[in-house]
Amino acid sequence: xxxxxxxxxxxxxxxxxxxxxxxxxxGSNLKICxxxxxxxxxxxxSGKSTLLNILGLLDRKSxxxxxxxxxxxxxxxxxxxxxxxxxxxxxxxxxxxLIEKLxxxxxxxxxxxxxxxxxxxxLQNKIARDIxxxxxxxxxEKELAANLxxxxxxxxxxxxxIVNDPELILADEPTGALDTITxxxxxxxxxxxxxxxxTIIIVTHDNEVAQFCSKIYKMVDGxxxxxx
Amino acid sequence: xxxxxxxCRAIANSKRTFICFVIQLIVIIYLMTVAFTDxxxxxxxxxxxxxxxxxxxxxxTDSTTDERISRMFSxxxxxxxxxxxxxxxxxxxDDMNGYTVFGYDLSIxxxxxxxxxxxxxxxxxxxxxxxxxxxxxxxxxDFTSNNDVIPVVIxxxxxxxxxxxxxxxxxxxxxxxxxxGIVVGILDYNSCYPDLYYIGINNNLNNSFFFPMSDGFINKxxxxxxxxxxxxxxxxxxxNLSNIKSIEKFGNNIDLLNxxxxxxxxxxxxxxxxxxxxxxxxxxxxxIIFIFAVSGMSASLSLYIRKNVKNxxxxxxxxxxISDLVKQLFYQIFMAMLIPMMFSVYFFxxxxxxxxxIIISTLIIILTAVLPVKLLYTCKISQLTRRDx
Numbered sequence: 263x264x265x266x267x268x269x270x271x272x273x274x275x276x277x278x279x280x281x282x283x284x285x286x287x288x289g290s291n292l293k294i295c296x297x298x299x300x301x302x303x304x305x306x307x308s309g310k311s312t313l314l315n316i317l318g319l320l321d322r323k324s325x326x327x328x329x330x331x332x333x334x335x336x337x338x339x340x341x342x343x344x345x346x347x348x349x350x351x352x353x354x355x356x357x358x359x360l361i362e363k364l365x366x367x368x369x370x371x372x373x374x375x376x377x378x379x380x381x382x383x384x385l386q387n388k389i390a391r392d393i394x395x396x397x398x399x400x401x402x403e404k405e406l407a408a409n410l411x412x413x414x415x416x417x418x419x420x421x422x423x424i425v426n427d428p429e430l431i432l433a434d435e436p437t438g439a440l441d442t443i444t445x446x447x448x449x450x451x452x453x454x455x456x457x458x459x460x461t462i463i464i465v466t467h468d469n470e471v472a473q474f475c476s477k478i479y480k481m482v483d484g485x486x487x488x489x490x
Numbered sequence: 491x492x493x494x495x496x497x498c499r500a501i502a503n504s505k506r507t508f509i510c511f512v513i514q515l516i517v518i519i520y521l522m523t524v525a526f527t528d529x530x531x532x533x534x535x536x537x538x539x540x541x542x543x544x545x546x547x548x549x550x551t552d553s554t555t556d557e558r559i560s561r562m563f564s565x566x567x568x569x570x571x572x573x574x575x576x577x578x579x580x581x582x583x584d585d586m587n588g589y590t591v592f593g594y595d596l597s598i599x600x601x602x603x604x605x606x607x608x609x610x611x612x613x614x615x616x617x618x619x620x621x622x623x624x625x626x627x628x629x630x631x632d633f634t635s636n637n638d639v640i641p642v643v644i645x646x647x648x649x650x651x652x653x654x655x656x657x658x659x660x661x662x663x664x665x666x667x668x669x670x671g672i673v674v675g676i677l678d679y680n681s682c683y684p685d686l687y688y689i690g691i692n693n694n695l696n697n698s699f700f701f702p703m704s705d706g707f708i709n710k711x712x713x714x715x716x717x718x719x720x721x722x723x724x725x726x727x728x729x730n731l732s733n734i735k736s737i738e739k740f741g742n743n744i745d746l747l748n749x750x751x752x753x754x755x756x757x758x759x760x761x762x763x764x765x766x767x768x769x770x771x772x773x774x775x776x777x778i779i780f781i782f783a784v785s786g787m788s789a790s791l792s793l794y795i796r797k798n799v800k801n802x803x804x805x806x807x808x809x810x811x812i813s814d815l816v817k818q819l820f821y822q823i824f825m826a827m828l829i830p831m832m833f834s835v836y837f838f839x840x841x842x843x844x845x846x847x848i849i850i851s852t853l854i855i856i857l858t859a860v861l862p863v864k865l866l867y868t869c870k871i872s873q874l875t876r877r878d879x
Contacts, residue, residue: 318807320806320807340811340812341811344806344809344810344811345809347806347807347808347809348808348809349809353807353808355807360804361801361804363499363503364499372804372805372808373808373809375492375493375496375805375808375810376805376808376809376810376814377809422808426809
């Protein structure tokens with residue numbers, strides 16, 4: 263029996279009045295097993311980021327069923343959703359990457375501020391430093407985020423996303439602002455994370471990036487279709 | 491980092507705005523506290539004086555011109571004789587009570603204040619039910635005595651400097667005339683009496699010492715100014731209006747001071763009509779500054795939130811809730827309050843005024859935070875994380 267991390271059925275998202283709604287997502291189904299790495303492609307405005315926001319509990323669906331980690335999200339209040347975003351989901355976003363005036367270490371440690379585990383400061387630092395070493399940017403620990411290159415920033419964003427060891431990573435155009443070589447480096451990191459057992463969903467318009475994934479979906483006019 | 495650290499970091503990144511906040515807050519809190527305190531003093535004073543409205547208290551109103559006063563001083567000896575006869579006239583009526591109390595602040599520091607020398611007539615202590623902690627108050631003989639050594643009653647805080655039964659050298663606050671006094675009693679702790687001329691003000695006597703307005707003291711120490719102050723500060727208690735008229739007529743006849751007497755309830759009404767507009771003006775100015783400052787601070791905070799919406803989004807996707815961001819906001823406002831509160835302690839000490847400062851500060855915090863908090867709560871997380879397409 264497949265172990266589904268994500269089960270979506272008939273998901274719809276529309277804006278405006280019920281009589282005359284503007285559909286962002288229409289009747290989409292999605293089932294993702296644990297340990298998968300999937301890509302969602304589509305043109306601008308096709309609804310892929312909206313789908314990612316619903317997946318990551320950042321937005322509510324208008325209709326349909328959505329189970330995450332086996333739990334119906336309708337049963338989750340705002341507090342539980344925040345806890346899930348903190349401990350079970352990691353976000354890597356193209357434009358909302360880092361807080362410029364904080365250092366690399368301070369950026370990575372943001373999720374610890376909201377964690378229920380209440381780890382000691384030394385342990386938090388150790389975990390953060392280990393991740394920086396894995397991502398090859400341990401020398402940038404005290405650097406301000408504003409002083410980093412694009413690739414370095416994205417590594418820090420990934421570090422922040424995985425610092426609480428989440429099961430699911432959601433990435434929205436993680437290589438959108440990077441050159442080809444750096445993009446490939448970032449995708450290698452994602453691949454390594456997937457091989458360590460993390461489930462990864464990447465929204466991208468880049469075909470080369472999508473090729474790193476085992477399954478590719480396409481958003482066409484708000485509807486999700488399997489490509490491979 | 492916890493929310494306090496994030497709040498500190500936010501303040502560090504907006505130093506100029508923070509400094510403007512703090513300066514505005516210091517001004518508002520000071521003005522509002524002063525205005526509120528003045529109003530409270532007046533109100534509680536009026537309530538206390540309600541009882542006196544039904545009693546026939548008469549207070550002196552002095553409309554002597556500067557020219558007249560200069561004339562008096564140019565003929566000081568005769569003026570002294572004239573004023574002495576007026577004072578004797580005031581106290582000559584058997585069917586009339588009253589008291590006189592006036593004094594000088596001496597430049598001798600004591601217990602956080604200054605020592606106050608006071609001269610009091612026979613009925614003063616009884617009128618305000620002031621008692622002795624040790625020793626005695628003035629007796630009738632003290633007011634008729636012509637002894638070289640004058641009896642002294644001291645305030646509670648002076649009991650370690652001046653011992654009962656001991657003689658000390660004193661220097662009169664008005665003339666500087668030296669005389670010897672013997673301490674006969676110590677007043678109860680926090681003895682006080684209401685200042686009838688400044689409604690709501692209670693004159694505390696802990697740092698005061700008293701001499702009887704006796705013939706001996708008058709002859710030894712009173713100058714023209716002392717007579718003038720004594721007559722101005724005399725309060726008469728009588729239901730016989732003809733006595734009052736007689737004193738006024740006598741005063742006019744000697745052609746020195748221009749003194750008339752008003753019933754206290756009339757005086758109170760005039761006083762309130764004079765003081766209340768001033769206090770309401772204080773309130774109005776403070777309120778205008780308050781409204782502008784709170785609106786300004788609220789708008790600045792809202793602008794700050796809009797400018798930092800992406801940073802808030804990062805916190806939210808890392809597991810923060812809107813209430814965590816609200817907490818951060820309140821910490822920022824609270825930290826902005828700390829410096830004005832320190833100024834409050836410096837200006838007002840840890841007394842009643844400091845409590846008013848805290849109440850006003852709490853009101854400011856709540857009002858300032860309303861709009862920014864609403865802004866945070868009405869933002870949808872998904873809108874915050876939306877990419878620019």
